[in-house]
Amino acid sequence: MTQLLDTSAVPDVVLEAGRLFQAAGHDLSLVGGPVRDLFLGRVSTDLDFTTDATPDQTLAVIKGWADAVWEIGREFGTIGLRRGDMQLEITTYRAEAYDPASRKPVVAFGTELADDLVRRDFTVNSMALRLPSLELVDPHGGVRDLHARLLRTPGTPQSSFDDDPLRMMRAARFASQLRMDVAPEVLAAMTDMAARLEIVSAERVRDELVKLINGADPRRGVEIMVDTGLADVVLPEVPALRLETDSAHHHKDVYQHSLTVMEQAVDLERPEGPVIGPDFPLRFAALMHDVGKPDTRRFSDDGAVSFRHHDVVGAKLTRKRMKALRFDNETIKTVTRLVELHMRFYGYGEAGWTDSAVRRYVRDAGDQLDRLHLLTRSDVTTKNKRKAGRLARSYDDLERRILELAEQEELAAVRPELDGQQIMEILGIGPSKTVGQAYNFLLELRLDEGEIGRESAEARLREWWAANRPDDDSAKNAAPNESETGL
Template sequence: MTQLIDVDRIDPVVRELGDRFRAAGHEISLVGGPVRDLFLGRSSPDLDFTTDARPDDIVAVIASWADAWWEIGRAFGTIGMRRRGLTLEVTTYRAEAYDPDSRKPVVAFGSSLTEDLSRRDFTVNAMALRLPTFDLVDPFGGIRDLRERRLRTPGSPESSFADDPLRMMRAARFASQLMLTVDDDVMAAMRAMADRIDIVSAERVREELVRLIRGRDPRAGIDLLVSTGLADRILPEVSALRLETDEHHRHKDVYEHSLTVLEQAIELESGPDGPVPGPDFVLRFAALMHDVGKPATRRFEAGGAVSFRHHDVVGAKLTERRMRALRFDNDTIKAVVHLVELHMRFYGYGEAGWTDSAVRRYVTDAGDSLERLHRLTRSDVTTRNRRKAERLAFAYDDLEQRIADLADQEELAAIRPDLNGTDIMRILGIPPGPVVGRAYQYLLGLRMDRGPLAVDEAERLLRAWWDEQPR
């Protein structure tokens, strides 16, 4: 079956590695995701191999050949290396299982390639190419499942997920990334075993979630997490968006709305040289989370209206709490939360209009998030009322044009008061302290309201403000 792939696409380093192991009397195969991706026409930056050689034997084979090698994964039977710019990992055949009460896998070395493949997560990853001949080994029908776009496990899904509960998250990631349809028995096992995800470290869950969100169809992955109950454990704020529908249909389905916003935000991502190159996790995750404050703020008003006052503020707090629980880094948390907090700022612009001062504040408050905020705000329009959608689009077009016009006149992205802290202390004859900060904020407000001021005018206004301050 090797005619199914173009062996010439495989880097010569792979064959070299196979030759070395065969010369040493060991088996070795390219395995898992890299093999799957060869059949999908995708490239894999990292290459994984499996062998009957034990870690000491692996080191003996590659030590003089690799440009660099490391043994951080030795306890799991893995030796990593670099060769001519490629990263390769060679792992001893193994069986792996989770202790019910442990986050760490219990590793036992296996004795054959087929046994090793049987312990892998899904059939599409349970394929290997024996080296150096490139003979395909596919005992569980991975090629067939790729053709049929199906996601199955080599054995029972219950056994696979017991070995590593993170595989349930991985199923959702593959639904997004590879656009595979998860088999019914796999979904049933995910529902039955959803609580097992609790033993997996937050860091591992986070990495799978990021890959899911950055996939080709994150809606499919999120839907799978929600429908199986996994989201109740790792993203309960998203599950909670499925507000019960009242009989008079006085509000839209917030969950479906959020998924539509996510899809529309993806469509607005730019190319690699644009301002928001996709796939952009920050924009996508903010789109998914932007309305998570609605369940906690929903109120039924007189006359049948439904309100969600301050859901942006509440949602920002919920988003930050969830991202910290998933161990995201501070910069990513700050970027996502900032967008959630600002996503309602635009509404009302079309009706009331904004002064130049309000436009300046919008740009300044958005800061580095402005381009993402443009896209999130536009994506948040999911109404079926064409006239309303057109009115909102026109209003945002107008706002962007005003931002551009003001940017031509002044450096909006870096608005500062016309006097700095040193100037303030000199003019008022005061030392560093809180009063300098208050004066700075006063001058910044002037800058927002009036635009650039001459230095002498700024000084005059500062002295007038100072004369009014209590001593």
């Protein structure tokens, strides 16, 4: 629930800035999200202001007061600064619009606060506090809409989204972050104008998507994206999960299942622990884990449906989409690895977990083991309580086995007991593909039998060499890469 505005919660630095600009003969107002958050009982350390001062005039006012200043947004009228532990952005009153053929905003500076507020994205962000008087300016009913938990635009939705099509993504993001409903006329405009999102840079879209997925209710945000067609532009693999069924072929609703898995993954996050929420890689992997199913769906004569290798196909599709959205390589690697491994547990569930299987599971998960634990547990959405309980107990047993073996071995860094250099010395060969083959043989031996000691490992290597030694000089061919030899 929203509450009355508590002006006592306004940070001192806000009032200081207001007095500085007032003394210099300029207007200054706290605006947008920070004002909205005051009604929600939250205080942000990132503060947005709007002013009638030009960027040059702003720089003159804050000179000597700001601890640091940056001008990266100067061409858009924005001057950034740091004062203590607070980040401030001060922007000249402006109009902002998109050229239909351009991804860059066209900026014109304004002279009135009212004109600035009407050009903002939503009414809940179109409120301002004049400084230093703390007079609330709310010409578009932002307080009313905040109490109603409703997202509306100050002007028409069409003009707002024409100004900046990314605002359509922002609507879905705020629905997730603030658990708000989107007004019907706004949803209608989003549906009609979804294709306009194509002109927005991938980086800006990516940033909004991350905020949406990390919100309090990401399911709501994703559903809005899918229902309005925004997801067809941003994340087409997700609406593609709405697979058609017929009377002869029944299977789980993959789209709804994926949304539920994401919700359950959110519920498993903790403020402290190995996976601290909100955790984007876990949540996004949960949403994308089955995107390989549409391409791998096969029907058998008895009506059964299979999705063989959908984990591998899904990882490839996820990697391609994340690259298109300009995610960094580390995040792409993390999410795609989770998608690729999300079925690994089910390959062992019935047969039981041998020590060898446990070692391979830990080795393959690497530093994503904790996230994989949560993703796998989240991927149980059956309403059959007996089946769900059996799967939970099986995974409990797997985690117990991992802990037991970890006490005996360094599972997270399982390596052969001989490295590439030692292999070459024992076999009397130089760098070659054969060294990589020998290394892989010893790695499999290590996974199957655990630690057997260097002497035993050397003896087994010589046995392998006797059976696999080339008849010619092929062992002296081109050197392998480091991953083949463990060097």
